[in-house]
Structure formats: C-alpha cells, structure tokens
Amino acid sequence: MNFPIRIPLGHWAEIFVNWLTENFSSVFDSIKVVVEFLLVQLDSFFVWVPWPVALIGLAVVGWIVAGRRVGILTAVCLFSLGCLDLWTIGMSTLALVTTAVFISVLFGLPMGILAAKNPRFDIILKPILDGMQTIPSFVYLIPAIMFFGIGNVPGIIATVIFALPPMVRLTSLGIQQVDHEVVEAGTAFGCTPVQLLLKIQLPLAIPSIMTGVNQTVMMALSMVVVAAMIGAGGLGSKILYSIQRIDLGVGIEAGLGILFIAVVLDRILQGITKKQQDAIMHQK
Amino acid sequence: MGDETSSKIKIKCEDVWKIFGDGAEDIIKNWDQYKDMNKVERLEKTGCVAGTRQASFKVAEGEIFCLMGLSGSGKSTLLRCINRLHEPTAGKVFIDNQDITALPAPELRDVRRKKIGMVFQHFALLPHRRLVKNAAFGLEIQGMEKKEREKKAYEALELVGLKGWEKSYPYELSGGMQQRVGLARALATNPEILLMDEAFSALDPMIKRQMQDEFVKLIKKVKKTIVFVTHDLHEALKLANHIAIMKDGAIVQQGTPAQIVLNPAKGYVEEFVKDLPKTKFITAQDIMQKLDKWVMPVGSSSEEVTNKMNENNLRYIFLVDENQKIQDTVDYFNLTLLDGFFKSIEDIPKNKRPTHYPTISVSSDTFLESLLDQAADTKVPIVVNDSQGKLQGVISRETILSSLQSA
Numbered sequence: 001m002n003f004p005i006r007i008p009l010g011h012w013a014e015i016f017v018n019w020l021t022e023n024f025s026s027v028f029d030s031i032k033v034v035v036e037f038l039l040v041q042l043d044s045f046f047v048w049v050p051w052p053v054a055l056i057g058l059a060v061v062g063w064i065v066a067g068r069r070v071g072i073l074t075a076v077c078l079f080s081l082g083c084l085d086l087w088t089i090g091m092s093t094l095a096l097v098t099t100a101v102f103i104s105v106l107f108g109l110p111m112g113i114l115a116a117k118n119p120r121f122d123i124i125l126k127p128i129l130d131g132m133q134t135i136p137s138f139v140y141l142i143p144a145i146m147f148f149g150i151g152n153v154p155g156i157i158a159t160v161i162f163a164l165p166p167m168v169r170l171t172s173l174g175i176q177q178v179d180h181e182v183v184e185a186g187t188a189f190g191c192t193p194v195q196l197l198l199k200i201q202l203p204l205a206i207p208s209i210m211t212g213v214n215q216t217v218m219m220a221l222s223m224v225v226v227a228a229m230i231g232a233g234g235l236g237s238k239i240l241y242s243i244q245r246i247d248l249g250v251g252i253e254a255g256l257g258i259l260f261i262a263v264v265l266d267r268i269l270q271g272i273t274k275k276q277q278d279a280i281m282h283q284k
Numbered sequence: 285m286g287d288e289t290s291s292k293i294k295i296k297c298e299d300v301w302k303i304f305g306d307g308a309e310d311i312i313k314n315w316d317q318y319k320d321m322n323k324v325e326r327l328e329k330t331g332c333v334a335g336t337r338q339a340s341f342k343v344a345e346g347e348i349f350c351l352m353g354l355s356g357s358g359k360s361t362l363l364r365c366i367n368r369l370h371e372p373t374a375g376k377v378f379i380d381n382q383d384i385t386a387l388p389a390p391e392l393r394d395v396r397r398k399k400i401g402m403v404f405q406h407f408a409l410l411p412h413r414r415l416v417k418n419a420a421f422g423l424e425i426q427g428m429e430k431k432e433r434e435k436k437a438y439e440a441l442e443l444v445g446l447k448g449w450e451k452s453y454p455y456e457l458s459g460g461m462q463q464r465v466g467l468a469r470a471l472a473t474n475p476e477i478l479l480m481d482e483a484f485s486a487l488d489p490m491i492k493r494q495m496q497d498e499f500v501k502l503i504k505k506v507k508k509t510i511v512f513v514t515h516d517l518h519e520a521l522k523l524a525n526h527i528a529i530m531k532d533g534a535i536v537q538q539g540t541p542a543q544i545v546l547n548p549a550k551g552y553v554e555e556f557v558k559d560l561p562k563t564k565f566i567t568a569q570d571i572m573q574k575l576d577k578w579v580m581p582v583g584s585s586s587e588e589v590t591n592k593m594n595e596n597n598l599r600y601i602f603l604v605d606e607n608q609k610i611q612d613t614v615d616y617f618n619l620t621l622l623d624g625f626f627k628s629i630e631d632i633p634k635n636k637r638p639t640h641y642p643t644i645s646v647s648s649d650t651f652l653e654s655l656l657d658q659a660a661d662t663k664v665p666i667v668v669n670d671s672q673g674k675l676q677g678v679i680s681r682e683t684i685l686s687s688l689q690s691a
Contacts, residue, residue: 184369185408189422189473190397199424203412279412 043095066271077260086257093234100159112171155232166215174208210273295343300375305332335361350520353530401470405482422473440472460491542570569648572677
C-alpha cells in the first residue's frame with residue numbers, strides 16, 4: 001500500500017540552499033576569508049616551528065600540567081609522528097583542528113552561558129544541538145560545499161557543526177551546577193549580572209568548561225577524514241587516499257598519526273582540567 | 285534589652301507574602317479559601333507553594349531579631365525577602381523607612397552593597413580564592429581599590445579571630461573557621477544590617493556554642509542590627525532580643541525570649557517551649573516585683589513601717605534613700621520587739637540595729653538558675669540593682685518558687 005502523499009522535502013531543501021547561496025554569497029565569502037586566514041596563520045606557524053622545539057615544548061607543558069608520565073608520553077608520541085614522516089602533514093591536521101576548536105569555543109561559550117541564564121533559549125537550542133550531533137556529518141557536507149566550495153574551509157565548518165554541541169552543553173551545565181548558595185551570596189553582596197558571571201559563575205564552571213573543550217577537540221579529530229572528503233588537507237586526506245587505493249600501509253601510518261596527536265592533546269587538556277578542578281574542589 | 289519603643293526602627297516588614305508558582309496574586313486575594321488546606325493539598329489545587337504569608341515585624345536599630353521555626357516554616361524565605369533575594373509577592377519591606385520593595389535594580393544593588401551583609405548556612409565561600417580575597421569580596425564588588433579593600437579584609441579577618449590565616453584557602457579550614465570567614469566577609473563592608481541564615485546550624489554542637497558566645501561578644505563591639513534565622517530555639521533564646529516564631533509560612537508569636545518562654549501562644553509554640561529548662565532563660569527582670577510595696581523612705585517611723593508591712597503581709601522591707609539606694613533592711617519580728625522604744629528606725633545606732641541584714645543584689649539580666657542558688661543562702665528577698673546600684677525591683681522567695689511552678 002502506498003502512502004497518501006509524498007512530501008518533496010528534499011526539493012524544498014534544495015531550493016532553500018540555492019536561494020541562500022545566491023543571496024548570501026557575500027556573507028559566506030567573508031566567513032571563508034576569515035576562516036582561511038586563521039587556518040593559514042596557524043598552519044604556517046606550526047609547520048615553521050622546528051620539530052625539536054615543538055616536541056620539547058609540548059613535553060614540558062605536559063609534564064607541568066599532568067606530571068612526568070604525560071610529559072614522557074607526549075615526547076614519545078610526537079617523536080613517533082616524526083619518525084613516520086608525518087610531522088608536516090600532522091601539523092596541518094593540528095592547525096585544522098585548532099581552528100575548528102577555536103571557532104567552536106568562540107561560539108560555544110557564549111551560547112552555553114546564554115543557555116544557562118535563559119531557559120527559553122535553552123529549550124530552543126537543545127533539539128538543534130541534538131540534531132547537530134546525530135545527523136550524519138556527510139549530510140551537511142553538501143551544503144557546506146555549496147556555500148564555501150571545495151577545500152579546508154567547508155571541512156572546518158562541518159567540523160565545527162559536529163564539535164560545537166559538547167562545548168555549549170558543558171558550559172551551560174557548568175554554570176548551572178555552581179553552588180546555589182554561592183550565587184546567592186554574590187547577589188546578596190550586590191553583584192551586577194556581569195560581575196556574578198565573571199567573578200563567581202565562570203570561575204567555578206571552569207572544570208566543566210575545560211571538559212567541554214577536551215570533548216570538542218576529540219570530536220574535531222574524529223572529523224578529519226570526513227572533512228578530507230570535501231577537500232580538507234592533513235592526515236585525513238592521507239587516510240582518504242589509502243581507502244581509495246586500498247593502501248593498507250599508508251592508512252595504518254596516518255591512522256596512528258591521528259592517534260598520537262589525539263593522545264597528546266587529550267592528556268594535556270585533561271591535566272589542565274584536573275588542575276582547575278583541584279583548585280575548586282580542593283582535592284589535593 | 286532597652287526600651288524598644290524609644291529606639292529607631294531599622295527594618296520593617298509589612299504583610300510580606302512570598303508565593304512560589306503562577307497565579308500567586310489570586311491565592312493572596314482568596315486566602316480564606318485555601319487556609320485550611322495543608323501544603324500538599326494547596327500545591328495540587330493551585331500549583332503554588334506559600335513560602336511566607338502575611339508576615340509583619342519590626343526590628344529596632346542595634347537589636348538581634350530571630351526568626352525561629354522548623355524547616356519549611358518559611359523563615360529563610362522571609363529573610364531573603366528583606367534583601368529581595370526572593371522577590372516578595374506582596375507586602376512591603378522598609379529599611380530606614382525606605383521602601384526596599386519599590387527600588388529599581390541599580391538602587392537595590394547599592395543597598396545590598398552598602399547596608400546589608402549576609403551570612404549563609406553552608407558558608408557560601410568562593411573555593412578558588414584565598415581568605416583575604418573572600419573577605420574582600422563585598423568591597424571588590426563595590427569597586428574599591430585592591431590595596432584598600434585587602435587592608436579592610438585583613439582587619440575583618442582579625443576581628444573574627446583568623447589573623448595569620450589570610451593566605452589560606454577555605455578548604456584548609458574547619459567548618460567553624462569557614463563560617464568565621466563568612467562573617468568576616470559580611471563585616472568587611474561595615475554594613476548596618478546583618479542577615480544570618482542558619483549561620484551556626486551546620487556546625488558541631490561544641491563549635492556552635494563557642495561561635496554563639498564569640499558572636500555575642502563580637503556584636504557588642506561592632507553594633508549591628510541583626511536578623512538571625514534559626515531552627516534552634518535554644519540559639520534563638522540565647523542570642524535574640526526579640527523572637528518571631530514561624531509555622532507554615534506565618535508568624536505565630538512574637539516577643540522577647542522571656543515572653544515566649546513564660547507565655548507561649550497556645551498550641552504550636554507551647555508545644556515547642558514545653559521541654560525547655562526555663563530557669564536558663566527567665567531573668568531577674570522578668571519576675572521582679574515593683575518597688576512600691578517593698579520600700580519605705582529611710583526616715584520613716586517604726587509605726588509607719590509596721591503598718592505597711594502588716595498591710596502587705598511582708599516579713600522584710602527595705603529602707604531607701606532619695607537615690608533609691610538601700611540603706612537598711614527591716615525584719616518584721618525584730619521591729620515588733622522594738623516597738624514602742626524608738627520612734628524611728630534611724631534612732632537606733634547603726635551598729636546596734638537588730639534589723640541590719642546583708643542583702644543580696646543582682647543585675648536585671650541574671651538568670652533564674654543563679655537566682656535559685658542565691659535565694660538558698662538568704663531569707664531576705666533578693667534585690668535587683670542597675671549598674672549604678674539603684675534599686676529596680678525585688679524578688680522574694682515566693683516569687684521565685686511560683687515562677688518555677690509556672691516554668
């Protein structure tokens with residue numbers, strides 16, 4: 001038995017996206033310019049830094065924020081990355097991920113704050129965030145190409161869409177979880193809403209916000225192959241190549257490269273989160 | 285405990301209601317309809333919870349006013365209506381005759397910053413700040429310069445006995461010490477009013493008692509008007525000049541500690557007060573008798589004295605000078621023995637007076653407990669003197685016994 005009607009939703013979506021592309025091309029172009037600029041700067045910086053400097057620098061940071069083991073782990077991971085001849089391309093991936101995370105935090109933090117303070121905004125935002133995380137990322141690759149063309153920028157935008165939700169959610173959660181009595185104390189001593197946010201709510205929400213940043217980083221890393229499908233470079237494109245050629249060796253090496261970068265970023269960010277948490281929850 | 289009518293009213297609440305939920309206005313208007321329901325029925329019917337209803341009280345400048353009630357009685361809600369942490373649904377709150385309920389946000393903030401300090405049950409300190417920065421918080425919010433505010437924070441911490449701990453973090457301190465920081469933070473801005481929400485309730489019994497004692501001392505030094513919320517009747521009786529007892533959001537009785545203990549309102553308060561060791565709360569002032577029947581001027585004749593004693597059925601009477609100071613104590617039996625020999629008591633040489641008795645004098649805030657001890661040592665009524673030695677009242681053994689009976 002057939003359904004009584006066929007809704008031409010796909011057709012409508014096409015018309016809508018076309019309409020957006022035609023009428024807002026200048027908006028998309030300027031977004032593209034800004035994102036591209038950011039990426040190029042980061043990329044050329046990461047590639048420019050001599051590998052021993054980057055390796056030792058990150059290892060020291062790891063050591064400081066998370067102890068000796070993480071310091072050593074960082075050094076080993078980065079050294080292995082270089083030994084697989086993936087240093088430069090790895091740095092490109094790092095630049096891609098950093099740009100995407102930067103944009104995610106830039107938008108996610110204020111959205112999270114707003115969601116915590118305004119229940120109505122929260123109600124509207126929740127299903128949108130759910131959608132961003134559950135709709136397969138391939139689906140929004142197509143409009144991304146239509147808006148921004150092929151290349152790194154649509155890859156970054158697609159990554160941001162996927163990696164933004166945890167940032168928003170954990171910021172909002174962190175602010176809502178701040179001890180009610182402490183917030184009351186702030187109000188009782190005459191805080192303005194901005195003072196309340198800056199002096200009480202945000203500082204006490206930092207562990208949760210940092211967890212959000214960490215998750216955003218991990219999700220951005222998981223997107224590098226998908227982003228490569230629409231022309232983003234880095235290790236993702238290498239993996240994509242290996243799939244297309246069924247080249248196991250290249251695939252394994254590039255996959256391990258992503259793993260090394262992920263481990264380094266995760267351990268360092270977790271260390272920072274833990275430090276912040278200790279300062280607030282006082283577990284020494 | 286001075287005469288409250290003559291001193292200035294600092295805080296005044298008039299028919300303050302706080303109802304949580306939608307349609308609160310309607311509930312206030314038709315309260316008669318709802319008043320016989322219990323909380324749960326009311327919530328089911330209206331979707332609202334009455335936090336505080338029709339609460340009115342006045343707090344005089346410099347006094348400690350206690351809101352006492354069990355949990356859920358609305359005492360903390362009412363306290364928060366004073367600085368509008370809870371927006372009253374209806375009614376008015378005045379501080380220094382200024383209608384707080386009508387203030388726009390910026391002016392309300394100003395009142396909160398300058399006039400009111402608040403202390404919280406679980407201290408509500410900022411865990412990521414050192415004590416000095418916690419204590420300086422109120423001043424920081426006011427925009428005071430760092431050097432100045434930290435100097436004041438040091439002073440406030442010293443005042444509460446935390447000198448030397450300024451650079452520590454709250455987690456390094458015990459509960460009692462953390463609450464001292466809470467107190468220091470509230471005092472640092474030098475507010476006229478302190479709102480204290482179950483300030484000592486989260487502390488161990490021993491620490492709690494110690495904090496109460498120190499608080500009483502501290503308050504004598506800094507002179508604040510204080511509204512103190514507690515569920516502990518002992519604490520209320522110990523600290524307060526006036527107590528308002530709350531039940532189900534309404535104030536059921538107000539009065540001085542002695543009034544509450546001696547004449548509890550029927551039902552709820554009576555039940556509450558029943559098991560109290562009253563001798564610890566009733567003071568000499570509460571039971572002392574007026575002077576008129578107990579004293580005669582020092583120059584009275586023995587006949588006059590005898591007559592007065594017969595008339596009032598007294599065994600002892602005090603002879604006082606024009607300054608209301610006791611010059612002598614007369615025993616009825618000795619007086620009748622002497623009758624006829626002397627015209628006036630004064631005629632007897634002082635050292636030979638058979639009427640000369642040592643009197644026990646106490647101050648008006650002496651508790652019944654210690655009056656009992658002292659009454660055991662003497663047959664002569666105990667006299668109540670003020671700080672200048674002026675006679676204020678008399679407490680006979682019969683008075684003490686009958687007050688024990690009522691207690």
